[in-house]
Amino acid sequence: MWIVRIALTRPYTFIVLALLILILSPVAILRMPTDIFPSIDIPVIAADWVYTGLSPEEFEGRIVSNYERSLTTTVSDIEHIESQTINGISVIKIYFQPNVNVTTALAQVTAISQTVLRQMPPGITPPLVMNYSASTVPILQLSLSSTTLSEQEVGDLGTNFIRTQLATVQGAAVPWPFGGKIPQIMVDLNPALLQSKGLSPQDVVAAITQQNPILPAGTSKIGPFEYNVDINASPKTVEELNDLPLKAVAGTTLYIRDIGSVRNGFLPQSNVVRRDGRRGALSVVYKTGNASTLEIVQGVKDVLPRIRASMPASLKIDPLADQSIFVRAAIDGVVREAIIAACLTGVMILLFLGDWRSTLIVAISIPLSILSSIRGLSLLH
Numbered sequence: 001m002w003i004v005r006i007a008l009t010r011p012y013t014f015i016v017l018a019l020l021i022l023i024l025s026p027v028a029i030l031r032m033p034t035d036i037f038p039s040i041d042i043p044v045i046a047a048d049w050v051y052t053g054l055s056p057e058e059f060e061g062r063i064v065s066n067y068e069r070s071l072t073t074t075v076s077d078i079e080h081i082e083s084q085t086i087n088g089i090s091v092i093k094i095y096f097q098p099n100v101n102v103t104t105a106l107a108q109v110t111a112i113s114q115t116v117l118r119q120m121p122p123g124i125t126p127p128l129v130m131n132y133s134a135s136t137v138p139i140l141q142l143s144l145s146s147t148t149l150s151e152q153e154v155g156d157l158g159t160n161f162i163r164t165q166l167a168t169v170q171g172a173a174v175p176w177p178f179g180g181k182i183p184q185i186m187v188d189l190n191p192a193l194l195q196s197k198g199l200s201p202q203d204v205v206a207a208i209t210q211q212n213p214i215l216p217a218g219t220s221k222i223g224p225f226e227y228n229v230d231i232n233a234s235p236k237t238v239e240e241l242n243d244l245p246l247k248a249v250a251g252t253t254l255y256i257r258d259i260g261s262v263r264n265g266f267l268p269q270s271n272v273v274r275r276d277g278r279r280g281a282l283s284v285v286y287k288t289g290n291a292s293t294l295e296i297v298q299g300v301k302d303v304l305p306r307i308r309a310s311m312p313a314s315l316k317i318d319p320l321a322d323q324s325i326f327v328r329a330a331i332d333g334v335v336r337e338a339i340i341a342a343c344l345t346g347v348m349i350l351l352f353l354g355d356w357r358s359t360l361i362v363a364i365s366i367p368l369s370i371l372s373s374i375r376g377l378s379l380l381h
Contacts, residue, residue, distance in 0.1 A: 018364070018368055021371050022368070025372070025374055025375050028377075032378050033290050033291060033292035033295075034295075034327065034331065035287075035292060039290045040133065041135075042095065043095075043098070044131065045093070045096070045102075045105060045106055045109050045129065046093050046132070047091075047113060048091050049063055049089070049090045050124075050127075051063065051088060054087070059087075059088070060083075060090070062120070063121070063124070064092060066116060067092060067113075067116055070112050070116045071092075071094060071109070071112060076104075077096050077100040077105065081093065082095070092127075106131050109129055110129050113129055114126060135288070136173065138321070138323075139285060139287045139293050139296060140320075140322055140323065141282060141284050141321040142166075142282070142283040142285070143282060143320050144179075144282065144283060144316070144317060145275035145281075145318075146316065147314060149315060151181055151281075152266055154179075154280050154315065155179060155180015155181055155182070156183065157312075157315060158180060158281040158283050159177060162283060162317070163283060165307050166283070166300060169296060170296070171288055171291025171295065173285070173286040174285055175284065177283040178283075178284070179271060179272055179282055180273075180280075181269060182266055183264065185238060185241070185262065185263075185264060186263055186264075186266075187204060187260055187261075188262075189204060189260040190260050193258065194259050194260075199247070199254075203246060203247070204246065204259070207245070207247075208241070208244060211233060211245075212233060212234050213233050214232050215230070216228075216231075217230060217231050238264045242261060243255055243257065285300055294324050294328065297322060297323070304319075342366045342367065345362055345366065346362055
């Protein structure tokens with residue numbers, strides 16, 4: 001009971017400590033991240049390999065296995081490796097020990113990814129390497145829909161304009177939206193015409209590649225000035241691609257329009273998003289690291305008016321699946337129950353002891369105990 005003895009002999013010391021707790025605790029509450037669960041420090045790095053058209057069996061045998069073996073020999077502090085492979089895509093997740101230096105691990109994974117590239121099938125591109133943790137979870141969804149804009153236009157606005165502005169919110173990670181159509185110049189070939197002209201699709205690819213270059217050609221010094229010289233043979237419109245020559249046969253030049261047509265199309269869709277029966281897009285906002293869910297969601301909501309002002313009037317941006325509502329409700333529930341508990345405790349002491357002094361002591365000590373606990377949590381991060 002030494003603490004009681006000190007409190008009786010030095011009451012002003014404890015009054016000052018209580019005032020310090022009362023002053024410093026609100027600062028800690030405002031600065032601490034507010035969330036349902038604590039930050040889970042499980043460092044994970046993912047490498048996304050893409051080789052369009054390769055079957056999962058070939059992908060696993062020729063790419064994934066070699067890459068995983070290379071990781072185990074050059075990357076340190078690996079806890080285990082997981083991989084998931086579908087047609088043309090493989091996602092390899094490298095889980096590290098809790099005390100690993102994520103920056104060093106990311107550099108090692110990136111280095112070995114570039115090194116093993118020469119051992120992979122020809123034409124494969126380097127993997128997309130990114131790091132995240134178990135705390136990276138979706139906290140907000142934004143529905144993008146319009147009654148006048150096409151699905152391709154909605155997806156383009158979500159990818160190139162809305163996503164880039166949402167990424168400026170501190171603690172938010174915004175990947176590419178779901179739905180929409182990714183624009184791409186498509187060449188529709190007629191197999192019968194190709195065969196009759198003695199051509200193959202590879203000949204068409206080579207002709208477009210060779211006649212559509214944009215290259216720097218150095219500089220040219222004319223008098224006292226030096227000018228940049230560029231080689232730009234890229235057509236200005238999609239229709240002009242139809243006029244690219246393929247080859248000459250018996251004095252006659254064959255053009256792309258003779259064996260097919262070029263159009264402004266889009267990649268084959270792998271997912272579709274519908275809002276009220278109409279196709280649209282869905283943008284998901286993820287929480288990263290120790291950021292607060294409440295702060296991220298509020299930051300996104302503060303940015304939305306500026307985004308809406310720069311978008312077409314017919315584009316609707318509606319928040320969905322807002323996790324901050326659940327977080328606020330949980331916090332309100334804890335505060336409400338704490339107040340009820342303190343009031344009931346004070347009432348019970350007043351009824352059974354009939355001492356206003358004891359009741360006042362309990363009414364003050366319970367909030368101070370809670371505030372000191374919050375301060376301790378803040379100091380321990």
